[in-house]
Amino acid sequence: MSITAAMVKELRDKTGAGMMDCKKALAETDGNMEAAIDWLRTKGIAKADKKSGRTAAEGLIAVASEGNSAVVVEVNSETDFVARNDGFQDLARSIASVALTTDGSVDAIGAATVPSTSKSVIDTVKDAIAHIGENMSFRRSARLSVDDGVVATYVHNAVADGLGKLGVLVAVKSTGKADVLNAIGRQVAMHIAATNPLALTSEDVDASVAERERNVFIEQARESGKPEAIIEKMVEGRMRKFYEEVALLSQSFVMNPDQTVGEAVKAAAEEAGAPVEIAAFVRFQLGEGIEKEESDFAAEVAAAAKG
Incomplete structure (x- = not known):
């Protein structure tokens, strides 16, 4: 049977599933609309995508590093309760780990395979939505790398190793001692977490x-x-x-307000045994830019009482 665009649209309207998923469901069921709905439900797709309208502004920031590279990702859930779930934490940790094998873009990470599920990140998130019963999303990511030096990481108020509500990456370029570079990089990352600079230098604003x-x-x-x-x-x-x-490098350093961040980095070069440069930074705070739906609890109770 020929699958028309109108049939795909009808199934999409009924289930909230994605266009390609609807097309595949109709093809698998010879165009039978009810059977296609059941096919999507058995796959967990209809259940997952129906929830996509609900705001997912909670969740976790996850960081991971390997060699001279590090990544930070944001994975969202609807409630903080789910964010504390071991399964959700494993999901965020897995996505960060997979991100290290890509260029760090959302598209590349989304298409990459999660070893534990043998599915793409996108499909793994869909499965988690169907299993946990709450909307989730892999929202954004960033990757920093250096040829020489380190990429320091910091998670503020970590709920588990590499997981929290705010994560920072700092690329430190230098041929100096790695332990010194990690130390100054982490201090600068903590500073960034506290001050949220707009740019590295005034020229970058x-x-x-x-x-x-x-x-x-x-x-x-x-x-x-x-x-x-x-x-x-x-x-x-x-x-x-x-x-x-x-601008980061001109800010007063929170670890020593008598110095700017730039001066602190320059001083670290003496201990490192080589010039030190902060090349870039990334700061992810959970839920930045997401408009949360404000609910009137009293109104909801009143509406429920009216039946």
Whole structure:
């Protein structure tokens, strides 16, 4: 039997399953709609994809490292209760481990095979949704590597080894002593966790962000009634302070506020026996950018009481 686009759409509307899954289900059942629905249910696909509309803003950040590379991934769940589940933690840990074998992109990781399941990461997540009964998603990832040096990792308030709500990677380029590089890298990672810098240096700060700050400072200065020449100097001074506060290397080091991060890294070079450079960093905090659905608990109770 020929499978039409209309049939695929109908099955998708009824089950919430993905287009390719619906097409395969119809092909497997000779176009029988009810049989296709049952086929999707037996595979756990309909159950999983029906839940995809629910907000998954909890979960875990997982980090993993090997050699001169490290990865950080975010795997989401609907509730913190599930995030504390051993099965979910194993899932997040497995995805981070698989990520080390790829270029670190979401697409590459999603298509890679999880050794313990012999399925792709995407299909493994779908199976976990069907098994646990809660929406989950592999949301984002990043990978850092260096030719010489280390990529230090840090997980803030870790719930298990390499798992927590906030993870940081710091690429440290140097031919110096690895233990010294790991030590300064971890300290810088802890600093990044605490301060959330916007960029590595002032030159790396997004131009649109800097321009927005500048415009705010200009308007604030104009309200003072000062002449334009004075206003320009005021704005330049405030912009210098802004860059110092948001660019990693110019921030006051939380481990020693008398130093900037850049100065601390330079000092570490003496102990390492070679120049040390912070080449890049990544900071993932759980749920960043996800709009959580706010529920009115009282309204829900009232609605339930009305039956």
